[in-house]
Amino acid sequence: MSSSRETPSLGAALDPRSIAVIGASENPNKIGGRPLLYLSRFGYRGSVHPINPNRAEVQGLKSVPRLADLDASPDLAIIAVPGEAAVAALDECAAVGVKVAVMMASGFGETAGGKAQERRMVERARARGLRIVGPNSQGLANFGSGAVASFSTMFIEAAPADGPVGIVSQSGAMSVVPYGLLRGRGIGVRHAHATGNDADVTVCELAAEVAQDPGLKLLLLYLESIPDPHHLARAAATARERGVAVVALKSGRTPAGQAAALSHTGALANEDRVVDAFLEQHGIWRARDTGDLVAAAELYLKGWRPDGRRFVAISNSGATCVLAADAASQVGMPLEPLGPETQQALRRILPSFAATANPVDITAALLTNSGLFGQILPVIAADACADAFLIGLPVAGAGYDVPAFARDAAAFADGTGKPVVVSAPQPGVAAAFRAQGLPVFESEGAAVRALHQLIAHHELVARAAGRPVPEPAGRPVPEPAGGREGTHRLLNEAESLARLAASGVPVVPHRLCRTAEEAVAALAALGGPVAVKGCSGEVAHKSELGLVHLGLSDAGAVARAFAACRDGLAGAGAAFDGVVVARMARGRRELMVGAHRDPSFGPVVVIGDGGRYVEALPDTRILLPPFGPGEVRAALASLRVAPILAGVRGEPPVALEAFVACACAVGRLMTEPGAGIASLDLNPVLVGTHEAECLALDAVVVLREGAA
Template identity: 50%
Template sequence: MADTKEQKEPASLLSLLAPRSVAVLGASDNPIKAGGRPIDYMQRHGYGGRIYPVNPKRAESKRAEIQGLAAYPDLAALPDSPEVVIISVAGTEAEQAIEQCIAVGAKGAVIYSSGFAELGEAGAAQQQRLVARARAGGLRLFGPNTQGVANFATGAVLHFSTMINEEAPQDGPVAIVSQSGAGSSIVYGGLRRKGIGVRYMVATGNEADVTAAETLRAIAEDDAVRVMLLYVESLRDPDVLAQAARIAHARDVPILAVKAGRTRAGQLTASSHTGAMAGEDALADAFLRQHGILRVNDFRELSEFAQIFAGGQRPRGRKVVAISNSGATCVLAADAAESHGLDLCQFDEPGTAALRAVLPGYVSARNPIDMTTALLGQPQIYGQTLDAVAAQRQADLIFVGFPIGGEGYDFDDFSAQTGRFASASGVPVAVSANQEWVAQAFRAQGVPVFDSERSAMQALALLAEYGERREAAQAAPLPAGVPAGVPTHAASAHALDEVRSLAELAAAGLPVVAHRLCHSADDVRRAVAELGAPVVAKGVSPDITHKSEHGLVKLNLSGEAAAVAAFDEIDQILRRMEVRHGGVLLARQQRGAFELAVGAHIDPAYGPVVMVGQGGVLVEALQDVQFLVAPFTASQAREAIGRLRIAPAFAALRGMEAVDLDQLAGMLVRLGDWMVAAGGTVHSVDANPVIVARGAVAPVLVDAVVIRAGETA
């Protein structure tokens, strides 16, 4: 074979997931071993490409075969260049294996080997060498420390999970991308047990080269994929994930994600598991929400909720109709609907009349619809009820609960009617059933089935939420990302004094408090005359951040005399402290109903981030904050404000006007845009408190510190 050491452009990831030829370094005749399983899987599950087992010991034997295929001593001995190479050798041999891959012109490698970044600095250094050499040779890497990748449409199963033996592959509308190999298998098994086919199962492992986000972006281009499931412990390249979400939303393909490391303990575990340092969970949550990615809690929920999206039905809103043969299920369904933010549909007169026309007289035509024993021997009533509900076009979602089924209930007919209804009406249906044979009847018709009323309602709520988030995400700008070459740590940044901080924020279009800088008693008198009383006096120095701790803040100064006295006292304190003396700030004392905290900073993973939350001296203790990754829209800002625990108090209450949330949201948007435009030269902003009044009144920043990167104060 010709030597192909010249540098080449890397192949597309989608083509690497459908290779026409695969070599297995460390191939085994034993289908139980990692080097033997992919060979066995590919031969049994319809792979039509060429498979090249490579094992020098086996190739030198008299019977130079592995699992019935010709074996080779090394990659150079192959009759042609493999597109992808599985590397199933000791970690210490991985660098040599990469050199062989590059030498024969392979386009990608799947590295099963472990012992790299997940073990610490030495392993990380070896991993970096692998990546550097692979990139120079145009070779893309999955892993190391991965269970592999699988394309069940083509039979290219380069994955050594035992779950593939337990649950037979079937091509389908779902793609699984996971940093965890075991996690990919758990989700795959859960889907297959529900009868749902899987097209891709990709475990990215340590992500030395190919990341989960990059894989998701590639798979989003496959027209056969209708749902994508993601498990990550850290978001290494959020910009790419945002691009993947944008492509997916254009095709109406939902992404469900588990982002592990919600707690401090979880974050520490994640860092030792795949060599990934889990980022701040609140930022990950904000990022996923802004880009229309639905966050769920665990592997079970990924496979459980994927089924509600696979059929392609989408709701118009959040109004749900519940139907059951059990009064208890009706009550539980109503409770679950409310707890998950769904509205029980209230039928108008024509709708009620349409239901009465098909229901027996002893069944109430109200929602939830408790059919009691009406379905015994009269299965047609069920379908007629569904049709009557659909004809009124009042229901966005349908829940059906069959807690117990037995003699007299024709579930083959019920399930067939449900499947026809969902296909014809486009209205999403979720069924809850406790008996597996009942669940199987509905699954056979492509109807999603859950094991409780609560799970079914949660699935319907996720479906409604997806529609809302998809629309918002499509209207939102892509993230700005981390400014290139900008330091993101405080050691390289310097605080501006309050006067300069307020000036910069005012220039950015943010509403800052009316204020004057004073250097003498005469300045104070003029300031009081211009601002009016009461006023606040504060010492100004770039060396002091928390002024109140040093007696440098005086409130409720009722007039000129009080203001001059406060000026004299603050002036003396600053001189005694021997700090840089910037004068005394006199500001109008703002009155309002609430104190909020607003801030922004450059995050090393997400770039410019804006925070809003309950402010004052208890901001750290209350932890009632929300984050937004800039840039973002006003509607996304309003949504973040609405998630605050204090948010219900912003509404009109007992004759008091509501807070003008549009003005508050607009302020957050301007702050985010300013951080983006600054290109990383602003390290952070801390504005606390921001005074918020009721009525059509703009919020006011009364205290702020701007920290600029790389600038002396």
């Protein structure tokens, strides 16, 4: 199902004025009983209506047999009955005008045979203005309003507290596991929502609604698929406007994980590198695992806006200083020396054997003089050569004035306005710093990684500023039986080069020759050595069939190559469209540009190192159009081959601006509505040390069905 371009507000899902529970149970430990318990316990102020044909009262509330027996339609209905009863309840909700139904029953789209039934349910509901969360949903929980329409046990184990964090997840478990971790750290959570199968309301659409909450500072997402990137991009844009950080955990990084996602939610797994590119381009930080999802929460909630990556470590342990320096170097946060005046001032305070450049090692002298800590922090605060700080106290306690350390550190953070993290493995020491509102971690490595996440995410958001929200493209549509051959048309090399040249891509001088005499004439016209390649609209990769002959300089060799290509194609049962005779070109490096259409994200462009080993030794980056030259340059700079492109051992750098323009031309071509390009490959694109030296030597273009 595709989402409408202008979807109605989901306010009734997040802040309903009235809630009905279909299948309401007296037992608070059953799916139909727990939401009633929560609505009562967590302060929901709207009206609650149990629906149970066998009881006049459920958990102290008047019950009615059917929704139609209520005086007014509720905003939200919880469907806590299974199977066909759930389908009938959904139709009843639509009939009486319910706005949103949370369908907790499973056995629909996440099973092999339930997808069609799920689709029919959504069509009937949409036709009558009903939105569905689920099926297979654990429910929705808004602790700001008390509207906890969920059956999760987590809210009993970890008492809720309203706060500035929202969690939106396709998985029920992953809507509450981050909640539990955050509550264990004393962080309040306002939203904890699970969308289940995403049959109608998707995790992305609900995230876009939650992002509008004015009390939100951090939005955490768990995604098993991204069926509607439009809504996720809109959520990210809203979050950027409001200063809300968005962190996403996208599962299915590996083929095994993708297979598990299919069995768990019936979702199509998105190609993982495309997901990376999409999240990056919209300023969403991608977490690696559940712990990573919440690791930097306290830093985000402080509201810090880092100005750079320069890092200063302060500790009473030389080992901690070294470990912090290692961790910072690994994530690209340089430890630049503090200014000469700062170091001179520190030397007047610290023992002669202390390190004052950066890291700053107070040494064990802190045990005999607890005042050293409070004395050096104002000195360091005045230095302009730092953007973020770590205070590491691996050992403190008896004999140390830890409360004073914590107060001084908090004053230091407030005075600089810059991010400050603390590493303190001892619980008592950590508690003193947490009481002053500082983020505390058990190890310097964890502290540095969280600090890096904050800084790098801030940079990511800055790059995403102004990024357009893509138009909704609907849900992925599987290709008809027969695959690409039945729905797409492969252009031969000559046609492919012509199509690309017309779009501004520089291509090698060449001629299409249908006779040996034409091929020999092309040698004379092009001058110098040539390549002769078999040309067919039925063969994408020529070298495997012996259809590529390079460095030919005389008429006899060209004529023999023509015959070999003709016979090779005949032997393969492929049509013979002639041969392409192309001038041999010189250059420094072979790069590549490729593009295709992802069923969820639309046009995708791949750039990187090229040549015959591009698949065996991939060194590429993905860009999602529209993009500009700056994004292409940044992608090239991130390649492993980037140092070679920049020039090594006295070699001049490769001139890349013409290649940058080539990649941008491909990006524009893929977004042209009438171009009809399904996929293309330019490999190799030869580049040299002068801007004129940029030529696509080979090209494969595949047109979509019906494209001219």
